[in-house]
Amino acid sequence: MGIVLGANQYGKAETRLVHVARAGEPHTLTDLNVSVALAGDLADVHLSGDNGHVLPTDTQKNTVYAFARQHGVASVEAFGLLLARHFVDSQEPIHAARVRLESYSWSRLGPHSFQRDGGEVRTATVTYDGSTATVVSGVTDLVLLNSTDSEFVGFIEDGYTTLAPTTDRILATAVTARWRHATADGDWDGSYAAVRSLLVEAFVGTYSRSLQQTLYAMGERVLTARPEVVEVRLAMPNRHHFLVDLSPFGLDNPNEVYFAADRPYGLIEGTVARDDAPAAGLAWW
Numbered sequence: 069m070g071i072v073l074g075a076n077q078y079g080k081a082e083t084r085l086v087h088v089a090r091a092g093e094p095h096t097l098t099d100l101n102v103s104v105a106l107a108g109d110l111a112d113v114h115l116s117g118d119n120g121h122v123l124p125t126d127t128q129k130n131t132v133y134a135f136a137r138q139h140g141v142a143s144v145e146a147f148g149l150l151l152a153r154h155f156v157d158s159q160e161p162i163h164a165a166r167v168r169l170e171s172y173s174w175s176r177l178g179p180h181s182f183q184r185d186g187g188e189v190r191t192a193t194v195t196y197d198g199s200t201a202t203v204v205s206g207v208t209d210l211v212l213l214n215s216t217d218s219e220f221v222g223f224i225e226d227g228y229t230t231l232a233p234t235t236d237r238i239l240a241t242a243v244t245a246r247w248r249h250a251t252a253d254g255d256w257d258g259s260y261a262a263v264r265s266l267l268v269e270a271f272v273g274t275y276s277r278s279l280q281q282t283l284y285a286m287g288e289r290v291l292t293a294r295p296e297v298v299e300v301r302l303a304m305p306n307r308h309h310f311l312v313d314l315s316p317f318g319l320d321n322p323n324e325v326y327f328a329a330d331r332p333y334g335l336i337e338g339t340v341a342r343d344d345a346p347a348a349g350l351a352w353w
């Protein structure tokens with residue numbers, strides 16, 4: 069029996085970077101969480117303890133900060149591309165890089181004052197293998213709710229089914245969406261704002277027969293309107309809202325009073341893609 073080293077990568081995870089662009093007033097604030105992963109000719113460090121091919125994760129962290137100073141942070145996608153290309157192109161043993169970025173948004177209160185927004189987080193994942201860069205943009209924790217125009221009927225009923233079919237329910241979710249770009253060039257901020265709006269519009273505008281149907285409609289809406297996007301992956305927890313039985317108190321409940329359960333939840337996940345989408349390469353690494 070032989071034992072072999074399998075797939076591996078390493079890097080500095082969750083480097084917290086706050087960048088203040090101070091060129092005049094008003095200041096611009098960027099608040100990021102950056103995770104780097106590198107892969108390549110790394111057998112020796114695992115098998116013999118030779119660190120000769122290891123760019124320390126501490127150095128990776130320093131590079132994140134130095135690049136913010138040297139290049140600024142135009143967008144998460146652009147900053148990720150700079151870093152991913154740098155690590156692979158500057159270090160011979162490193163053959164591939166993945167940079168994951170989360171961006172926390174702050175609202176402006178004044179020329180140099182900000183308030184942290186709760187809720188959704190913009191994301192990007194950039195990969196680079198020495199020749200091809202891929203960019204996946206995304207959003208997490210985009211919490212949406214429709215108070216009607218949602219039904220769930222016609223499902224399988226077996227000996228364990230207790231769920232009653234309903235033609236009027238709350239549909240609520242916290243969307244995690246990631247979308248793959250056709251190329252590594254783009255108007256990243258413009259594209260992000262447009263895709264986010266399309267996702268929300270499709271959720272709002274779709275009469276839902278299931279969260280699965282809504283998920284597909286959201287992905288389809290993005291791909292129909294945005295030629296730069298070739299694949300959308302969505303994960304949508306069904307944040308169940310259960311009608312409370314008020315009959316013990318002599319009260320009816322015409323879809324007004326709900327218990328918002330936090331777990332368990334249905335988790336609906338799916339991919340919507342162009343049938344001629346180029347190969348994903350490392351995009352989903």
Ligand SMILES: O=c1[nH]c(=O)c2[nH]c(=O)[nH]c2[nH]1
Binds near residue numbers: 277
């Ligand atoms: O939109 C839904 N999809 C399901 O698959 C499902 N299953 C369930 O119990 N409720 C729901 N709702």
